Amino acid sequence: MIAGIDIGSRSMELVVLENGTPVHSRTLPTTFDPLSQCEELLDGIKPSAVVGTGYGRELVKKILERLHPQCPVSTVTEIKAHALGAVHWFPEARAVLDIGGQDTKAMSIKDGRVLKFEMNDRCAAGTGKFLEYTAGVFQIPVDEFGAYALKGDKAPDISAMCTVFAETEATSLMAQGHRPENIALGLHKSIVKRTRNMLGRVGLSSPLVFTGGVAKNPCVLSLLKKELGAKARLLVPDEPDMTGALGAALSALA
Amino acid sequence: MTQQTYRKMWETLDLDLDAHDGLLEVLGKFYGDIYLSQQGRLAGAEYLDFVLSEIHGLRILELREAQAAGRKIVGTFCVFVPEEITIAADAIQVGLCAGAEAGTEQAEQIIPRNTCALIKSFVGFKMAKICPFTESCDIVIGETTCDGKKKAYEAFNELTPTYVMEVPQTKSKAALELWKSEIRRYIAKIEEVTGNTITAEKLKHGIEIANAKRRVLQRLTKLRAASPAPISGRDALLINQISFYDDPERFTTKMNELCDELETRIAGGQGVVDKNTPRLLLSGCPMAVPNWKLPYVTESAGAVIVGEESCIGTRNFRDLVDESGTTLDEMIDALAERYMQIDCACFTPNTERLENVTALAKDMRADGVIHYSLLFCQPYSHEAMKVDKALQDQGIPMISIETDYSMEDVEQLKTRIEAFVETLE
Numbered sequence: 001m002i003a004g005i006d007i008g009s010r011s012m013e014l015v016v017l018e019n020g021t022p023v024h025s026r027t028l029p030t031t032f033d034p035l036s037q038c039e040e041l042l043d044g045i046k047p048s049a050v051v052g053t054g055y056g057r058e059l060v061k062k063i064l065e066r067l068h069p070q071c072p073v074s075t076v077t078e079i080k081a082h083a084l085g086a087v088h089w090f091p092e093a094r095a096v097l098d099i100g101g102q103d104t105k106a107m108s109i110k111d112g113r114v115l116k117f118e119m120n121d122r123c124a125a126g127t128g129k130f131l132e133y134t135a136g137v138f139q140i141p142v143d144e145f146g147a148y149a150l151k152g153d154k155a156p157d158i159s160a161m162c163t164v165f166a167e168t169e170a171t172s173l174m175a176q177g178h179r180p181e182n183i184a185l186g187l188h189k190s191i192v193k194r195t196r197n198m199l200g201r202v203g204l205s206s207p208l209v210f211t212g213g214v215a216k217n218p219c220v221l222s223l224l225k226k227e228l229g230a231k232a233r234l235l236v237p238d239e240p241d242m243t244g245a246l247g248a249a250l251s252a253l254a
Numbered sequence: 255m256t257q258q259t260y261r262k263m264w265e266t267l268d269l270d271l272d273a274h275d276g277l278l279e280v281l282g283k284f285y286g287d288i289y290l291s292q293q294g295r296l297a298g299a300e301y302l303d304f305v306l307s308e309i310h311g312l313r314i315l316e317l318r319e320a321q322a323a324g325r326k327i328v329g330t331f332c333v334f335v336p337e338e339i340t341i342a343a344d345a346i347q348v349g350l351c352a353g354a355e356a357g358t359e360q361a362e363q364i365i366p367r368n369t370c371a372l373i374k375s376f377v378g379f380k381m382a383k384i385c386p387f388t389e390s391c392d393i394v395i396g397e398t399t400c401d402g403k404k405k406a407y408e409a410f411n412e413l414t415p416t417y418v419m420e421v422p423q424t425k426s427k428a429a430l431e432l433w434k435s436e437i438r439r440y441i442a443k444i445e446e447v448t449g450n451t452i453t454a455e456k457l458k459h460g461i462e463i464a465n466a467k468r469r470v471l472q473r474l475t476k477l478r479a480a481s482p483a484p485i486s487g488r489d490a491l492l493i494n495q496i497s498f499y500d501d502p503e504r505f506t507t508k509m510n511e512l513c514d515e516l517e518t519r520i521a522g523g524q525g526v527v528d529k530n531t532p533r534l535l536l537s538g539c540p541m542a543v544p545n546w547k548l549p550y551v552t553e554s555a556g557a558v559i560v561g562e563e564s565c566i567g568t569r570n571f572r573d574l575v576d577e578s579g580t581t582l583d584e585m586i587d588a589l590a591e592r593y594m595q596i597d598c599a600c601f602t603p604n605t606e607r608l609e610n611v612t613a614l615a616k617d618m619r620a621d622g623v624i625h626y627s628l629l630f631c632q633p634y635s636h637e638a639m640k641v642d643k644a645l646q647d648q649g650i651p652m653i654s655i656e657t658d659y660s661m662e663d664v665e666q667l668k669t670r671i672e673a674f675v676e677t678l679e
């Protein structure tokens with residue numbers, strides 16, 4: 001039984017493999033106490049090996065030392081984990097886009113190996129955080145923000161790249177009388193534009209697998225499809241936010 | 255020397271003693287974490303540890319004593335200032351490092367916020383009065399390289415006398431002539447500052463000393479091509495950094511000893527890492543003391559750095575000055591020609607650099623290249639894209655990193671570098 005754990009800024013995921021196939025998965029919010037959360041995540045699991053990934057991958061080592069000191073633990077970066085996870089679902093994948101809570105990554109891959117990757121820098125622009133923050137301005141739960149934005153039909157241009165300035169810009173657009181659905185659509189568009197540039201820098205190959213929590217956002221998905229054009233194939237796994245944890249677990253098999 | 259003597263000296267230099275203590279503390283902590291924690295270091299690293307531990311102590315004392323004996327101290331920020339001439343005038347040239355975040359708020363009162371960390375740091379060091387090197391200088395030599403520095407020197411000149419050399423923007427014939435005349439103008443200036451006349455004989459001596467220093471650094475580079483890597487990238491960077499402020503002749507002697515030791519190691523098949531460790535070349539902006547962030551992150555991610563394509567690296571020593579000249583004129587020509595070979599990103603076009611980076615990556619048997627540019631550095635950020643393309647054409651992977659001196663992005667840097675290393679394995 002191999003466990004992959006992905007600790008991100010917003011949530012943490014666990015995927016358990018048996019004979020190379022995922023048999024169990026789980027997610028919990030990271031909160032300010034990731035150690036206890038991760039302990040809970042592993043509750044009842046007796047892994048023979050654990051691989052940590054994500055922002056908090058070093059924490060996984062700490063927890064295992066406490067819970068299962070005999071169990072071998074290693075770490076991989078979220079880049080490699082997402083590539084492995086994506087290829088597991090879609091062996092034909094040539095590129096992966098992951099939009100998570102705190103960062104966005106784009107990579108081109110071949111035969112499961114990462115050829116080139118890009119990540120956003122320390123700024124939250126274009127990440128899940130951006131949507132979470134701006135959804136807050138509309139007082140809409142972030143999970144419903146995409147569906148809400150899809151009701152818009154005419155997106156005003158949002159040029160601010162900074163999350164904080166984008167909020168200011170959204171507020172002033174509201175004051176100018178723009179429909180809130182349209183502003184929401186504009187905010188989604190600005191993310192997709194940024195993402196498209198990042199994909200361009202790694203070489204925009206197809207099929208592209210879209211992973212991470214934001215892949216569940218229907219508005220981002222439809223805008224991205226439009227942006228990439230009819231020729232590109234965009235694939236989304238059933239549980240896009242589990243890709244990192246799955247890939248981490250798979251890395252133990254390689 | 256006792257700590258007390260040093261404190262007196264720092265007081266005489268009018269340093270802000272509290273702020274300076276703070277800087278030394280950070281420096282000491284960094285050094286402990288990043289350097290002293292390394293396994294299997296060379297015996298020759300003792301010299302590095304000593305020089306660094308005495309960076310604001312013994313070395314400053316030496317400079318003060320030289321000054322008391324009538325010699326002048328010249329501070330520089332760029333490898334374009336010809337040390338040969340400074341030495342010929344019996345003055346001492348030191349590179350003012352500017353590798354730490356200090357005095358930023360003060361600096362931002364006289365230079366814009368979107369200025370690179372290196373410039374902010376040298377202005378900040380001056381304004382916060384924490385750098386004994388800066389405070390010891392009789393004159394500071396600036397140069398017209400990037401716009402950020404050019405304008406910063408105007409502001410700097412209000413704080414301390416700054417003489418600016420005009421570095422051309424292209425490599426045309428006219429540019430070479432301009433640079434020759436700038437070398438002559440510098441000769442006149444340094445003669446005026448020191449009261450010494452530069453003769454052919456003295457300049458020859460200066461050229462020999464500077465070339466000897468370059469040769470030992472070239473020797474080190476050649477030895478680092480060995481696999482497994484015989485010395486860590488961190489130590490090699492430190493050597494390059496120290497070459498800017500220790501006495502050049504002592505430095506050359508000590509480094510030749512260290513290279514002898516390396517040769518023995520290599521002959522015995524010994525390295526600081528094992529043979530399969532991914533080898534990386536750093537390329538881009540200079541890393542001044544104590545800017546060890548990226549090398550540390552890189553070597554902690556399971557890779558080893560085998561070269562630095564930067565001004566605190568190969569750009570500083572790749573080319574020698576032709577030593578065949580006998581008259582002052584011939585030597586000035588040779589100097590100008592040597593300096594105009596520097597492939598700084600401030601030149602347009604600067605295609606030689608693309609060839610040089612690729613060749614160096616191959617010579618050092620690097621598996622990949624980390625291109626490093628400081629945030630807000632236009633010249634090197636532009637060239638990052640060109641270098642990437644040139645390396646790609648040769649099948650050499652590259653990652654482009656843009657950062658500054660702050661520690662807030664260390665986690666993200668770790669992820670990116672580790673992921674890059676994973677792709678090489």
Ligand code: SF4
Pocket residue numbers: 331332333334399400539540565569596598599600
């Ligand atoms: S990069 Fe250019 S400007 Fe900077 S030190 Fe080197 S030569 Fe001078």
Ligand code: SF4
Pocket residue numbers: 370371372373400401402403539540628630631632633634
């Ligand atoms: S790092 Fe770039 S911006 Fe800064 S001084 Fe050097 S060339 Fe200028």
